[in-house]
Amino acid sequence: MPEFDVVELGPADHPEPGEQAPEFTRPLVTDEFWEDRTLSEFVGEGDGQTILVFTPMTGSFVAKYVWDELAERNWDERADRVVGITASTPYGVKRFLEDNDSPFTFFADPGNRVAESYGIDHDLDGMTGISEPRVAFFALDSDRTIEGAWVATDWPNFPDYDALESELGLE
């Protein structure tokens, strides 16, 4: 358990397994460029599952811890598709991908409206006007139906990754 104090956020009112994940269009950032993509188009790209990962903004240690862990666990190879989303600009996301030599891609949502539509937005104390997502994971099938979910209830809060992998159906 962490040795620092955590703030209880309480349960989020997020979409549950069996429901359809809210649709959105945002720039999808790779290490080379960004272009608008819709979630439904992304999840429908092939057979299998997409894992949508919300984290705090790039630059925060929380984002780095989560993405380092996922890279270490080879999620880029073990899941059909993994995509991140956070409240950073495309420029910030691209820098993060490059600095961490990341195998993942992210949607950039600096206004945090997508997290809001998923019920997992979090206003930052002492950073007035800035909101970012809680750490959250949604496993989606090719129709955006949620097959598994984990959403942080504390700030900061990290999942038990082994339990998370079985919740999301990762072999």
Add this chain to the structure above:
Amino acid sequence: MSETAAPPITFYRLQGCPYCERVARLLTEYDLEYRSRFVEPMHSERNVVKRVAGVRTVPVVVDETTGVTMAESANIVDYLESTYGEDNRPDAAAAGAGGDD
């Protein structure tokens, strides 16, 4: 599935670059479907543009319909006008002064 949904024109551009905005205006004016791929200000960060067009400047337009890949805004404007514009457009002569970022 989504392969068929991809618009025929891919437009490599830089945010705020006037030469790119000029191409964007023309694509809109001709009601052409395109997808925008934004690259960064530093030329060293533009390997994707170098790969597709052989240069590191933007704008670059890749048109799957005609198989044309084109750089330099004046050339792109000429190309779009001659391919998709009405004949003898009155402002066609104004396309001469080009530039890139």
